[in-house]
Amino acid sequence: MSRLKSISSELLHIIDALQAVTNVDITIVDEHLDRVVTTVKSNIESSRKAPVNSAFHKCILTGEQYFIENPKENQMCLNCTNSADCKELIEFCIPIKYNDEIIGVLGMCAYDEVARHNLLLNKESYMNFESRLSDLISTILSEKNTVKMLEYRSSELLTLINSLNDGIIVINDNKDIITTNKYINEKLNLNINNMPRIRELLTEKVYNKLLSVGFNGEAGPVKLNGIEFVINANPIVVKGSNEGFVLLFSDFNKMKESVLESNRKKDLITFDDIVGESEPLLQARREAIQVAENDASVLIYGETGTGKEVFARAIHNASSRKNNVFMALNCGAIPENLIESELFGYEKGSFTGAKTTGKIGKFEICKDGTLFLDEIGDLPFLMQVKLNRALEEKEIIRVGGSIPIKVNPRIISATHKNLSLLVDNNLFRDDLYYRLNVVPIHLPPLRERGYDVIILSRYFLHHFSKIYNKDIKEFTAEAEILLLNYKFPGNIRELRNLIEYAVIFEENSMIGTESIKKKIGADSKEENFKLADLTKGYEKSVILNKIKMYGNDLEAKKKAAKQLGISIATLYRKLEE
Numbered sequence: 001m002s003r004l005k006s007i008s009s010e011l012l013h014i015i016d017a018l019q020a021v022t023n024v025d026i027t028i029v030d031e032h033l034d035r036v037v038t039t040v041k042s043n044i045e046s047s048r049k050a051p052v053n054s055a056f057h058k059c060i061l062t063g064e065q066y067f068i069e070n071p072k073e074n075q076m077c078l079n080c081t082n083s084a085d086c087k088e089l090i091e092f093c094i095p096i097k098y099n100d101e102i103i104g105v106l107g108m109c110a111y112d113e114v115a116r117h118n119l120l121l122n123k124e125s126y127m128n129f130e131s132r133l134s135d136l137i138s139t140i141l142s143e144k145n146t147v148k149m150l151e152y153r154s155s156e157l158l159t160l161i162n163s164l165n166d167g168i169i170v171i172n173d174n175k176d177i178i179t180t181n182k183y184i185n186e187k188l189n190l191n192i193n194n195m196p197r198i199r200e201l202l203t204e205k206v207y208n209k210l211l212s213v214g215f216n217g218e219a220g221p222v223k224l225n226g227i228e229f230v231i232n233a234n235p236i237v238v239k240g241s242n243e244g245f246v247l248l249f250s251d252f253n254k255m256k257e258s259v260l261e262s263n264r265k266k267d268l269i270t271f272d273d274i275v276g277e278s279e280p281l282l283q284a285r286r287e288a289i290q291v292a293e294n295d296a297s298v299l300i301y302g303e304t305g306t307g308k309e310v311f312a313r314a315i316h317n318a319s320s321r322k323n324n325v326f327m328a329l330n331c332g333a334i335p336e337n338l339i340e341s342e343l344f345g346y347e348k349g350s351f352t353g354a355k356t357t358g359k360i361g362k363f364e365i366c367k368d369g370t371l372f373l374d375e376i377g378d379l380p381f382l383m384q385v386k387l388n389r390a391l392e393e394k395e396i397i398r399v400g401g402s403i404p405i406k407v408n409p410r411i412i413s414a415t416h417k418n419l420s421l422l423v424d425n426n427l428f429r430d431d432l433y434y435r436l437n438v439v440p441i442h443l444p445p446l447r448e449r450g451y452d453v454i455i456l457s458r459y460f461l462h463h464f465s466k467i468y469n470k471d472i473k474e475f476t477a478e479a480e481i482l483l484l485n486y487k488f489p490g491n492i493r494e495l496r497n498l499i500e501y502a503v504i505f506e507e508n509s510m511i512g513t514e515s516i517k518k519k520i521g522a523d524s525k526e527e528n529f530k531l532a533d534l535t536k537g538y539e540k541s542v543i544l545n546k547i548k549m550y551g552n553d554l555e556a557k558k559k560a561a562k563q564l565g566i567s568i569a570t571l572y573r574k575l576e577e
């Protein structure tokens with residue numbers, strides 16, 4: 001549709017008014033010569049296109065005005081396709097411009113002598129009318145565009161809020177419901193023709209909570225129509241004044257479920273995923289399996305990278321809480337002033353930098369799940385008091401809030417520090433220590449796990465070969481000896497990174513010492529690689545391999561020793577070297 005046609009009703013008003021003043025007939029055609037509006041009553045005149053090569057046509061082509069006093073004889077009209085039937089006694093064509101473009105023509109035509117006389121008399125003033133006419137039409141078109149844009153934006157917004165998987169309720173300053181989306185209508189059985197007031201929809205407690213924060217913050221979870229919602233209110237501010245509020249209703253269980261889902265996807269770790277056969281690891285594994293079933297607090301001791309979080313996840317996944325959330329918080333990695341809000345959440349605006357909506361803390365998110373507090377030895381003293389109180393009373397209060405919230409997460413904590421020493425030196429509260437240390441589990445460092453280094457190395461080799469699409473299936477004997485002799489201060493994490501590196505850079509079909517040395521060369525001590533040490537390490541790995549094959553009891557070990565042609569005493573001595 002041409003631009004002029006899109007404003008035809010407005011144009012009709014204009015030409016009616018013009019005709020009343022000028023007493024001449026007025027026609028407006030668009031750039032295709034289609035008549036958009038006309039005051040000419042004759043059906044034939046008003047319905048057909050303006051003729052080709054007419055003054056209208058030329059006006060569109062040139063953008064010039066044409067005043068034709070004697071249409072029948074004028075040179076201009078000679079080629080006009082309508083010249084034979086033309087009934088006009090005089091004609092004046094003014095181009096209509098919009099953004100410097102000719103989008104049509106306004107034509108004034110007289111069909112009787114009185115009108116002709118009128119037009120002639122006012123010729124000068126009509127000639128000056130062009131720019132005002134264009135201005136008028138530009139204004140109408142711009143307004144039309146704005147309205148169109150607003151209509152588009154509003155249906156765009158409506159489509160957007162209706163496609164959300166959260167509920168939206170918009171209320172005005174009087175707290176009347178103005179707009180709702182499809183989701184909340186369905187979940188709360190709302191009828192758009194008979195909306196309750198927001199106060200009737202929410203519980204009194206939640207309504208008052210939102211009111212107390214000026215409908216600019218979070219409330220809930222609240223059960224509405226059987227669903228638990230967390231409500232986030234935000235003001236709609238127009239030129240500095242509050243015109244209403246948008247309330248976002250999020251399904252609390254879905255929020256929890258999404259954390260669960262990401263946990264599940266990330267690593268559904270079970271005890272079967274804990275690789276290793278050394279006695280200290282098996283011992284820790286046995287204890288963890290035993291304690292997993294009940295809700296006792298577990299404190300896992302171990303150096304960095306020994307698998308404390310892996311154990312915590314395996315315990316959670318073997319417990320009755322496995323279908324609830326598991327969350328980890330590294331108490332040593334979070335600035336002291338943020339730990340409390342991370343653990344307990346905060347109300348809107350409780351501190352500089354706090355989100356305007358407030359935030360749920362980890363305690364609340366995994367209130368029925370497991371909270372893993374890593375590096376618990378780094379928890380600031382004041383937070384130890386608060387944590388102890390939360391565990392004792394099974395409730396928390398958000399930072400900046402006053403309402404107690406019931407929570408009951410299982411706590412698994414971990415540390416690489418000697419907590420009882422910290423307690424002796426008054427650096428860790430004893431009451432919290434006893435609460436957390438119900439079942440202590442000690443994870444051995446890799447250097448005390450003997451042949452596990454090789455088992456883990458092979459496990460990671462297989463894992464990364466698949467990931468990097470490499471056909472590397474084993475290590476050379478020298479590479480295994482090198483691994484057995486290295487001390488791995490970063491434990492399993494370091495070993496894992498080392499094997500990943502070696503898989504990426506190895507060009508042969510077996511991982512050799514070169515790829516490994518490239519990574520640990522700087523950290524490893526030269527003497528580790530003296531021939532005597534390498535031989536010892538190799539002997540040990542061969543013996544451990546046999547033990548793995550025959551078993552760990554005395555009879556099996558005797559059999560292994562016989563196979564290797566050494567006495568049982570030599571076997572033990574070589575294992576201890």
Ligand SMILES: Nc1ncnc2c1ncn2[C@@H]1O[C@H](COP(=O)(O)OP(=O)(O)OP(=O)(O)O)[C@@H](O)[C@H]1O
Pocket residue numbers: 273274275276302303304305306307308309310311374416492493496
């Ligand atoms: N028994 C295991 N079998 C396989 N992989 C393991 C095992 N234990 C740990 N890992 C891997 O080693 C890395 C370190 O493990 P994790 O993060 O659990 O250690 P951590 O003791 O919690 O470390 P930190 O004290 O630094 O937080 C991870 O990549 C983990 O997947």
